[in-house]
Amino acid sequence: MSARILDGKSIAAELRAEIAAAVAAMKAATGRVPGLGVVLVGDNPASRSYVTAKEKACAAAGIHSREINLPAQSSREEILAAVRALNADDAIDGILVQLPLPDSSIEREVIEAIDPAKDVDGFHPTNVGRMVLGLPSFVPCTPNGVVEILRRAGVPLAGASVVVVGRSQIVGRPLSILLSQKGVDATVTLCHTRTKDIARHTREADIVVVAAGRPHTLTAEMVRPGAVVIDVGVNRVPDASKAAGYRLAGDVDFDAVSAKASAITPVPGGVGPMTIAMLLHNTVEAARRRRSAAS
Numbered sequence: 001m002s003a004r005i006l007d008g009k010s011i012a013a014e015l016r017a018e019i020a021a022a023v024a025a026m027k028a029a030t031g032r033v034p035g036l037g038v039v040l041v042g043d044n045p046a047s048r049s050y051v052t053a054k055e056k057a058c059a060a061a062g063i064h065s066r067e068i069n070l071p072a073q074s075s076r077e078e079i080l081a082a083v084r085a086l087n088a089d090d091a092i093d094g095i096l097v098q099l100p101l102p103d104s105s106i107e108r109e110v111i112e113a114i115d116p117a118k119d120v121d122g123f124h125p126t127n128v129g130r131m132v133l134g135l136p137s138f139v140p141c142t143p144n145g146v147v148e149i150l151r152r153a154g155v156p157l158a159g160a161s162v163v164v165v166g167r168s169q170i171v172g173r174p175l176s177i178l179l180s181q182k183g184v185d186a187t188v189t190l191c192h193t194r195t196k197d198i199a200r201h202t203r204e205a206d207i208v209v210v211a212a213g214r215p216h217t218l219t220a221e222m223v224r225p226g227a228v229v230i231d232v233g234v235n236r237v238p239d240a241s242k243a244a245g246y247r248l249a250g251d252v253d254f255d256a257v258s259a260k261a262s263a264i265t266p267v268p269g270g271v272g273p274m275t276i277a278m279l280l281h282n283t284v285e286a287a288r289r290r291r292s293a294a295s
């Protein structure tokens with residue numbers, strides 16, 4: 001079997017066109033457009049390229065963006081001041097602090113300084129708690145993008161057995177909560193570095209989502225024929241034949257797994273573009289909520 005390629009890039013383009021139309025309607029009705037504030041600390045090349053991609057997508061959708069770029073050695077107070085400036089900026093509806101920070105020990109405190117009404121990443125404890133309770137909240141962009149790609153590709157989720165590999169705060173853990181929510185109704189197993197035999201779980205799954213941050217985490221022997229495979233990994237693998245000196249690879253052994261699965265996301269062009277589309281979606285939603293709260 002050769003798997004159907006789940007083309008995140010074209011699904012995200014559809015979503016972005018819907019978002020651009022919503023932004024244009026908001027501008028016509030209110031004279032204002034949604035605004036996204038981005039804090040980038042340091043010059044990590046991967047983070048820089050993610051932030052540039054997010055800002056370009058904002059511009060294409062008609063969303064205003066403001067970037068605060070701080071040097072890597074910025075103090076905790078300087079980073080908190082940048083977040084507070086965006087909290088206080090009325091033109092800004094959504095805030096994201098690109099992670100990881102050079103000093104990861106302050107990430108929690110920085111995220112908790114974001115106004116929960118502007119927390120379009122859905123990382124603030126208020127939004128995490130509301131999501132767990134099934135209340136309206138901002139849902140983290142990558143897990144939301146994974147659910148949306150499955151929905152728009154017509155993959156049945158109710159009653160499906162889903163294995164998520166990786167328990168990060170940003171992807172695996174929130175995804176396990178979203179998929180098991182009432183209305184989505186999947187049965188979820190969350191595997192991680194201390195799981196005894198990951199293959200025993202993945203081999204039984206209708207859907208496998210891999211967000212482990214390591215190439216070749218999922219090999220062909222680990223999936224059952226006909227499974228749906230979602231690859232969240234974005235790894236820079238050294239490759240002298242490329243001008244950049246590296247190529248992007250996911251967490252899945254794509255060539256071997258795509259010969260066995262019924263559907264699979266590529267890297268690049270799978271989950272990545274969906275993450276950005278969901279960020280724009282959350283920013284428009286934040287603008288709607290803030291303006292209806294203000295009126």
Ligand code: GUN
Nearest residue numbers: 096097098099100121141
């Ligand atoms: N770093 C990797 N993924 C993300 C994300 O979704 N949001 C933020 N803020 N940082 C990230």
